[in-house]
Amino acid sequence: MTDTYKFLLPENRIPRAWYNIAADLPAPPPPVLHPGTGKPIGPDDLAAIFPMELIKQEVATEREIEIPEPVREIYKLWRPAPLHRAVRLERALDTPARIFYKYEGVSPAGSHKPNTAVAQAFYNREAGIRKLATETGAGQWGSSLAFAGSIFGLEVKVYMVKVSYNQKPYRRALMETYGATCIPSPSMETAAGRAVLAQNPDSNGSLGIAISEAVEIAAQNPDTNYALGSVLNHVALHQTVIGLEAIEQMEMAGFWPDVVIGCAGGGSNFAGIAFPFLGLKLREGKDVRVLAVEPAACPTLTRGSYAYDFGDTAHLTPLMKMHTLGSSFMPPGFHAGGLRYHGMSPLVSHAKELGLIEAKAVHQNPCFEAGLLFARSEGIVPAPESTHAVRAAVDEALAAKAEGKPRTILFNLSGHGHFDMQAYTDYLSGKLEDRDYDAAALQASLDALPQVAAE
């Protein structure tokens, strides 16, 4: 038994290229469609809101896409991120399993989101863009883009879901500390926001509404682009630095994972850790299970339809084929705000359809139970989103114990929970409810999915 439980790569091992799983998938992902024509969109359809380099990445088929040096220079502030073996958690569970976790909470914003925020800010600045508009739910993405904007000298405007804006003043303060402007959504600044407020002046907002507002602002202002923190192919691409580093670190540790686990909301942190391992499976036949974990209250991969849908509420975005609960679906309240999204990364969805990944949905109380156990054994308090991955890793370890056989488990600890401590307070005081989604409302939302001509 070694006494090394933390696996650190030197700075020069930050990956020089992102990994594009599209190059290795046995079938290409379905095209993105123009909502007006129902035809596949071209680069020009997206040029009003994205820089061309990101549009190219969205449809790229080459396996490796070089990471620009200025992006790698900023990555060096916190990357390579550490990979730990959770020995104290293993002991607490009395399991023969080996549990490893990649820790992305070391970034300045406390989560994996800066991996793509920095890249997106860079490409936009290179394209001469001065301002970025985006949305945020729990605030992890908004604060990450605010950080990246401050580094590259871009103005950042964040439409923050109103309920989070009011409940999470510290997240807002973080964005403002980085120099960004934070606006509660729905707002009177956009037609999309005004339409919602006209119907419901007390609207608490949703990610779908906030996306509509940010896209509208970007579409109407030539000096402003839009940035999205998950779902899209280029976002998943940028996050693959997580898995690429983890592969090297697992080699240092001397173990190959039997299962790789990530929580999944829009799918980017899951894709980030899982796709590089899946690539080795596809190219070299390496055996590995990959498991996406989602909230039972917003079970996109396990209960959604695989269908074309809009990314937002106001239906300003193109149509993407993905697992979706329908853009009008409103999940019941739960604490992992970063997992409250009706859709799922088209690449993750496609991989699921191809049988390459497993998915499971879990309630929040068992997630916080696992998060608390993790905090008390490993010291790091996981973000509410990340507790979903912790829960699944603990369950895998308990299954190994029941079997009496070792198993190597790797999960992505996507962020720390220092901005989300109210969730732990609620859990400790027994106030957290495990609410299920409304099955009838889900069916209605699915019935309202856009009709798309024969694909």
Added chain:
Amino acid sequence: MTDTYKFLLPENRIPRAWYNIAADLPAPPPPVLHPGTGKPIGPDDLAAIFPMELIKQEVATEREIEIPEPVREIYKLWRPAPLHRAVRLERALDTPARIFYKYEGVSPAGSHKPNTAVAQAFYNREAGIRKLATETGAGQWGSSLAFAGSIFGLEVKVYMVKVSYNQKPYRRALMETYGATCIPSPSMETAAGRAVLAQNPDSNGSLGIAISEAVEIAAQNPDTNYALGSVLNHVALHQTVIGLEAIEQMEMAGFWPDVVIGCAGGGSNFAGIAFPFLGLKLREGKDVRVLAVEPAACPTLTRGSYAYDFGDTAHLTPLMKMHTLGSSFMPPGFHAGGLRYHGMSPLVSHAKELGLIEAKAVHQNPCFEAGLLFARSEGIVPAPESTHAVRAAVDEALAAKAEGKPRTILFNLSGHGHFDMQAYTDYLSGKLEDRDYDAAALQASLDALPQVAAE
């Protein structure tokens, strides 16, 4: 020019011994006195509240004190901590200075405090102690001891200054997540607390009062010890891992610092980064300035007397010779709660009297100005306490610019500000006041210092 700006040591370079500056000082520090007899205290006087290993460290004269392996194993969760060169801050300041910072915010509790919390919890567990009592102001120490207690299976009870208890529910949540009990101080649980509440039922509390409560509980319960997060020699000792690592990392970077900077409240993070460099100066004649930075509203080193004083309000502690504002001194409100203490580490005070260290006091607005600049250039949002070190580093860099000569600056970034974002919101909205202490009240507090027979 190299493109490496982060200097990481491998895990096996975590120091194997703490550095004890007492071995190298040209004169021994004055003894600690028994408040009843006025005579130097012996180990037995402290045995009711501290384990013998820590008492021995308090008076140790050997240069190196071995770090127990179980402590190093926990250190590995986040140590060695990174040392960065702040190239983007240098560019923002357009300075010829080279600015380096050691980042202690990577610990699970987000500050340097776990360096000693883990050691203290370990020695107490080894001594058969089941429970620890302590106090906390801003919450960094309380959450660090809670973390360490959870790792070593000790119950931790934290008396939290009431104003912070009410203003910082996230810090409290963090302690509770680690399994600790958090009690607003003054409380009805102790004679010290009841005495304060009898005089002033609305008392907001103070660190001095909270210390009295925790010491009282520890003194009265054989299974309970007391733990202090700063001031004492053994605490400064444990923090020297910061400077010991930094020396190696500055060698990797190829520069020797002209000045080493730390913020100073009780003095432990300052001692942690500064003492190992001072040791090289004392033993090998290496040239280095060391600079302690304190809040202008609580200017212990720059305006306090060097005199024997109590560590707490109820005068339960031994008398220590230190820079002090008097135990009845109440600073005006400011955000760096971790620097709101009337006294200063006796070792730091002694070194100051010996002319080995410089000190300066700064107001909070210029500190947050520097903290904001740091966040927007380097990405990390400093804790309010740490902004004092940032301010002084920026001032050194500006002085180098005015001189037109390079200068190498190293400061300790003792923690991140994710739990203290309200301070940034207040700064950004122009609400932060730079209040001065009440000079008459300070004089009265100094006049009331205990009379100690000829030393």
